[in-house]
Amino acid sequence: MRDEVKTSCLKRLKRIEGQIRGLAAMVEDDRYCIDVVTQIAAARAALRRVEEEVLRDHVAHCVEHAISSGDKADQRRKIAELMDVIGRADR
Numbered sequence: 001m002r003d004e005v006k007t008s009c010l011k012r013l014k015r016i017e018g019q020i021r022g023l024a025a026m027v028e029d030d031r032y033c034i035d036v037v038t039q040i041a042a043a044r045a046a047l048r049r050v051e052e053e054v055l056r057d058h059v060a061h062c063v064e065h066a067i068s069s070g071d072k073a074d075q076r077r078k079i080a081e082l083m084d085v086i087g088r089a090d091r
Helices: 002-026 033-069 072-089
Strands: none
Touching: 002 033, 033 072
């Protein structure tokens, strides 16, 4: 992972960590259910943005390298990995 992507992801993840702590406090304080669910949706969306950033970096570097290398086995492996992870992300 490139340094700038790593820095960006870590910053986002620390923010998400704070959101999760806030969610725990909301549950402990018996906050209104819809407010809790709304905050859960916001945390999930933030995690999806981190996931997209990591995947974008992976495609831009790892997959691109496999394609430019000419190694057919590595190309198939990288594409299969990518398809597997995209398939799991939709679940």
